[in-house]
Amino acid sequence: MSMTLYHGEPNGPSLAVLATLFAKEVRAELVRIDLGSGQRHGLPCAQEPRVAMSVEGEGPVLVVEGEAMTDSVFIACYLDDVGQGAALRPADPYGRWETMRWCRQVTERTAPAAAYLGCRAHPPRADAALLERIGSVDLRARWEQVTAGRLSDDRLPDCRSKIRQAVENIEARLEARQWLMGAFSIADIESFAWLTGMVALVPAAFVGKPRTRQWLERVRAQPAVAQALSLARSADPAASWSVGPEINRWG
């Protein structure tokens, strides 16, 4: 089965998919693209609906036998199904529900806030010609906000609060366990991938959260995560951001 993974710097959704790929020992051709310049929109599959309309925004694309797949959590589920080694989701349906629910909260509440804060602190430098090719009107609008420096202060309290809530959830969850779902799982990978860059940007969220801090280091030390992070070309991949999911439009 031929697979190609187009990925950016190992942060956010690219980090999540790379770490899962390595953890599951799935062989794929790795092709680096600059998500921050909008290079994804120059890919041959860019206009396919499931790439152009991905809710995740500028994330990695896994092409399997000609089908382009997006959304880091669902790619991770796919890799968990087809790969080898330890399962990255619990075996029982309740544990799997907990994992999917957890990841939904991360992608719907944490990820948009993290991407907003990340892009505001470390603006991606878009290539205007590539942005012309964006197929999604609302993704283009988010790009225009970023490139025009129009990420306003109004949203900061809400974004920071969502990061704080995510950390509180993790701290509470880790009271009686090392990993969020008992064993190392997609939930750890996805949560780490979005939050590792928030330690520098929302430091207050991590104050008095010793379990979360130790967990961040445990995840970072996992061989698959370390392997993904070793692909970084910048000094601090956690400072590498591109346009993420939309902040909920109306509640």
Next chain:
Amino acid sequence: MRSVTLYHWEPNANSGKPMLALMEKGVAFNSHYLDLLNFDQHQPDYLAINPQGTIPAMLHGERVLTESTAIMEYVDEEFPGPRLMPEDPRDRWRVRWWMKLMDQWLGPSFSMIGWKVFVGPAVSSRDPGELEAAIERIPLPERRVAWRKAIYGQFSEEELRESQRRVALGIAMLEQELAKRPWLASNQYSLADINGFNLAYALPLSQPALSNDELTPNTLRWLRAIYARPATKACWAMGRTSMVRRVTILEQPHIGAGHVT
């Protein structure tokens, strides 16, 4: 055997998803109807079950489950009955991709329009003080914003235009996909179809200029095929409002482009 209790509103959108999944699997459940328009979901007895105050929630024995799409996956894996997720891992990815698009991109646009025409007017005539108190009891700040906008008709023209744009694009995307295969995400009936039907069952009524047998024949074929299933009929029979009775539009053998009710 552990009993199943579902806290739900109408067979519509998020409530209808686990209702229909349970019925397709043949799982008997205690139905606990919450009147969304009476703010039952923000009352203390329900908040004790789901502190976020969102509908639906499911009890399975001692277990409390929330998030309708994740509940559907649980229902499919936990109980015997026909499988509602395909075997092939890539098909499963496609099911999840479509459910996310509908849950987080298309659904909120449909519901903004629905709340403006149905939910807002249904509650806005109540006592202003009571309404304000009801809004203040909503746990999630973003849901407070949502309710306030719906009740007081505060959706801007720009917001509504954007929702209508997304609905039109979503209708085109569904039609394009359903031209490729019998069901939305794979060649077998799946959770993506259950999710999609809950979003789109009244499409030819709510968007007659965009969805009808001439413009979107595959979507209409798909909606009728889902409506013909015994589980769907039984599920929609649990509805109490005129909103869900709109489903009967699908009994018409042909819905032309000129159709306006």
